[in-house]
Amino acid sequence: MNPIRSIRATVNNLLASGAGLIALAPIYLVFANALKTVTDASSMSAQPPLTPQWGNFGTVIDQGNLVTAFSNSALYSFASTILAVLLAALAAYVLARHRTRRHEIIYLLLIMGIAIPTNYVTLTKVMQLTHLIDTQIGIILVYAATQIPFDVFLIYAFVDSVPRDLDEAAFIDGCSPIRAFFSIILPMLTPVLVTCGVLNILNVWNEFVTPLYLLSTSDNWPMTLSVYNFFGLYESNWAYISADVVLTILPVILIYVVAQRWILSGTFSGAVKG
Amino acid sequence: MNRSTEVARDTSVRPGRDLTLPGSSPRPGRYYHLRNNYPTWFAGGALLLYGAFVLLPSLVGLGYSFTDWSAYSTDLHWVGLANFATIFQPNSEYVGAIVNTVIFTIATIILKTVIALALAVLLTSGVRRLSYLYRALIYLPALLPMVAVGIVFKSILDPDVGLLNSTLRLVGLGGLAQQWLTNVSLALWSVIGVDTWKGVGYIMVILMAGLLAIPRDYYEAAKIDGASGWQAFRYITLPLLRPVLAVTTVLNLLYALRVFDIVYVLTNGGPGYATDTVYIAIFNAFSLGQWGVATALSTVFFIVMIALGFVVLRVMRRPEVACT
Numbered sequence: 001m002n003p004i005r006s007i008r009a010t011v012n013n014l015l016a017s018g019a020g021l022i023a024l025a026p027i028y029l030v031f032a033n034a035l036k037t038v039t040d041a042s043s044m045s046a047q048p049p050l051t052p053q054w055g056n057f058g059t060v061i062d063q064g065n066l067v068t069a070f071s072n073s074a075l076y077s078f079a080s081t082i083l084a085v086l087l088a089a090l091a092a093y094v095l096a097r098h099r100t101r102r103h104e105i106i107y108l109l110l111i112m113g114i115a116i117p118t119n120y121v122t123l124t125k126v127m128q129l130t131h132l133i134d135t136q137i138g139i140i141l142v143y144a145a146t147q148i149p150f151d152v153f154l155i156y157a158f159v160d161s162v163p164r165d166l167d168e169a170a171f172i173d174g175c176s177p178i179r180a181f182f183s184i185i186l187p188m189l190t191p192v193l194v195t196c197g198v199l200n201i202l203n204v205w206n207e208f209v210t211p212l213y214l215l216s217t218s219d220n221w222p223m224t225l226s227v228y229n230f231f232g233l234y235e236s237n238w239a240y241i242s243a244d245v246v247l248t249i250l251p252v253i254l255i256y257v258v259a260q261r262w263i264l265s266g267t268f269s270g271a272v273k274g
Numbered sequence: 275m276n277r278s279t280e281v282a283r284d285t286s287v288r289p290g291r292d293l294t295l296p297g298s299s300p301r302p303g304r305y306y307h308l309r310n311n312y313p314t315w316f317a318g319g320a321l322l323l324y325g326a327f328v329l330l331p332s333l334v335g336l337g338y339s340f341t342d343w344s345a346y347s348t349d350l351h352w353v354g355l356a357n358f359a360t361i362f363q364p365n366s367e368y369v370g371a372i373v374n375t376v377i378f379t380i381a382t383i384i385l386k387t388v389i390a391l392a393l394a395v396l397l398t399s400g401v402r403r404l405s406y407l408y409r410a411l412i413y414l415p416a417l418l419p420m421v422a423v424g425i426v427f428k429s430i431l432d433p434d435v436g437l438l439n440s441t442l443r444l445v446g447l448g449g450l451a452q453q454w455l456t457n458v459s460l461a462l463w464s465v466i467g468v469d470t471w472k473g474v475g476y477i478m479v480i481l482m483a484g485l486l487a488i489p490r491d492y493y494e495a496a497k498i499d500g501a502s503g504w505q506a507f508r509y510i511t512l513p514l515l516r517p518v519l520a521v522t523t524v525l526n527l528l529y530a531l532r533v534f535d536i537v538y539v540l541t542n543g544g545p546g547y548a549t550d551t552v553y554i555a556i557f558n559a560f561s562l563g564q565w566g567v568a569t570a571l572s573t574v575f576f577i578v579m580i581a582l583g584f585v586v587l588r589v590m591r592r593p594e595v596a597c598t
Contacts, residue, residue: 012400098312115583
């Protein structure tokens with residue numbers, strides 16, 4: 001091999017692994033310190049743990065009331081995602097298939113939501129009036145509402161790739177519009193629905209602002225709020241804080257490993273598709 | 275769209291009895307083309323939720339911005355532009371927050387775009403075998419919850435024992451060690467740095483998709499014509515990547531203007547108001563019970579975002595953006 005080219009290849013690999021290292025270092029740091037004793041972790045140093053303290057996780061789950069927080073996060077992520085994806089698919093399907101003036105306007109109105117910021121101050125007012133403030137059902141509805149615009153945007157572009165003949169055939173065979181949607185169209189939309197679903201679950205799992213405004217009862221808190229609160233209470237007890245952070249990010253990392261394909265395709269189509 | 279088929283499927287004609295010819299057995303979906311197979315009510319659920327929890331609060335906010343709505347009194351009074359006067363008075367906390375948000379936005383857009391572009395070029399053309407691994411690693415931070423990232427960086431940026439300062443001291447650059455989060459002139463830049471660390475992988479992944487969509491032939495033709503690597507980048511890559519760069523800029527912009535979590539955890543707007551941003555200021559005013567001012571600031575923000583939304587729509591709908 002040409003020596004100049006091989007030097008260049010080595011430099012490139014060094015640069016890339018340097019970048020990978022910088023990306024990974026903080027994540028390593030929190031995993032390492034989660035397994036140290038409270039004294040060893042006090043300076044949050046990069047040294048690996050001497051003997052892994054698996055008991056930290058038990059302590060943190062107990063003291064941080066994490067079982068409740070974890071199941072809240074899971075409930076909010078899954079419930080709001082199912083609701084958002086289903087409603088967005090229904091909407092995107094008719095809006096993309098039947099492009100009347102009215103449908104164009106509805107579509108534009110919906111995807112404006114990608115840019116429109118939520119007014120949390122008046123949202124609390126709306127939630128009070130509807131008696132949904134500080135309730136689980138309330139925050140699920142709000143999360144679904146905030147995910148809908150992006151889901152409609154992604155699914156709308158995908159509907160065009162499903163042949164119209166399929167709907168027509170279903171209608172000729174006597175399907176009602178709703179039956180045609182559920183038995184014929186929805187299965188065809190699976191790839192984009194999975195993409196939307198994975199992205200929504202991650203978004204909701206990571207979200208912090210909405211519960212900060214809407215949830216005051218600590219039994220309703222999701223992981224993000226709970227870990228922040230724990231951080232405030234146990235300031236400088238980095239072993240416990242790290243263990244709590246690990247439990248918050250572990251599901252995200254697992255989803256990333258399992259569903260990387262869907263996450264990446266969502267990132268591309270969201271950004272690169274028109 | 276094919277207009278004529280749309281008209282044929284119109285709802286206005288309903289099948290009547292006389293349309294069935296005597297003796298012909300009606301097939302199941304015989305009149306399917308005479309009914310509306312794509313009823314608007316399918317969009318009803320999405321519109322209802324979106325209307326109730328996104329649009330309605332913003333519209334109600336327009337009204338409440340002109341009142342003295344607060345935690346301390348149950349009745350509302352019309353106060354005209356008083357809330358806006360509070361926000362825009364010279365040297366107010368709110369003007370500072372707006373300035374910080376603009377600095378944060380511009381700085382993170384430039385930093386993330388430049389670093390992500392360099393990494394994307396490196397991973398698509400400089401590294402062959404391990405490209406997927408590097409991409410997976412660099413993208414990972416983008417998926418993590420901001421709160422968790424903030425907490426970890428709070429320890430990394432600790433002036434005494436934090437990883438950053440101790441690494442600097444270890445390699446003999448102790449002079450560069452700083453009070454990252456408590457130095458008034460440095461804190462905002464530390465927040466910008468952490469946000470860039472987290473967000474750069476996301477932009478890189480999008481740019482990599484854009485780079486891979488550029489046909490290899492162009493580079494080969496340029497090579498035959500004797501173009502240098504830099505020239506190929508400047509005259510082929512950059513122009514062809516422009517639509518993708520427009521999209522990443524919009525995504526960065528929409529995210530950066532609403533920045534909240536990372537600031538809330540790292541500095542909570544401090545020291546003083548050094549890292550105060552629009553969303554932090556809204557939350558603080560809300561927490562203090564000054565709901566009128568908080569709503570007015572939300573309304574100003576809403577109007578700015580609506581204006582930007584139109585720009586976004588234009589960028590997103592441009593045909594050349596479709597290249598997946």
